[in-house]
Amino acid sequence: MxxxxxxxxxxxxxxxxxxxxxxxxxxxxxxxxxxxxxxxEKYRQEQDKVVKYIGEHIELGNGKPITKIEFIEFQLETATTGTWSITTIVNDRYDISFAEDYLGGELITAVYNYNEFKFKQSGEQLTTHDVDKVKVVYYEGS
Structure with a gap:
């Protein structure tokens, strides 16, 4: 027992x-x-911020409307500084990369071809894009 x-x-x-x-x-x-x-969710918010930025500040150099924005890279560049890199292809043809010091920080335009994009200068009127009609392909990688 x-x-x-x-x-x-x-x-x-x-x-x-x-x-x-x-x-x-x-x-x-x-x-x-x-x-x-x-x-x-945070990555998606950052990508939405880039779409909004492009819609408000950038147009194509040839004057054609922006119809598609595809995110091909979204990564932490340097862990020590916390800098993030975001790369997009606009209209399946034009590359533009952005950087920000931290997620949620101010976007910095990093790399693009000056002939392909036109940036709004203060007081300048750009051809308006309807951002809601732009097809967005989000980066889903890790």
Whole structure:
């Protein structure tokens, strides 16, 4: 009888440990998945900000309307400074890259061909684009 109780007691200890590990693993997994969703949402907001910026400040050098913006790169350039790089292709042809010092920071136009884009100068009127009609292909990578 005593041997049976010891085995029974060890059995419940083992079951308790397994249950605790399972619960902790579930909590950690849920936190990790939630963090990934928040990260994707933040990336989407940043890409929307770039679309808005392009709509308000940039037009094509040839005067044609902007019909498509595709994000091909969205990455942390330097972990030490926190600088992010965002690269787009406009109308399947024209590349333009942006940088920002941190997510949510001010966009800085980094690299583009001066003949392909025209930027609004203060007080200058650009041909207006209907940003709602622009097809946007978001970067879904990690």
């Amino acid at each position: 005593i041997v049976y109780l010891k085995q029974h007691k060890n059995y419940w200890k083992l079951v308790s440990i397994v249950a605790l590990i399972t619960i902790l693993g579930g909590i950690l997994t849920m936190n990790w998945l939630n963090g990934e969703e928040l990260k994707k």
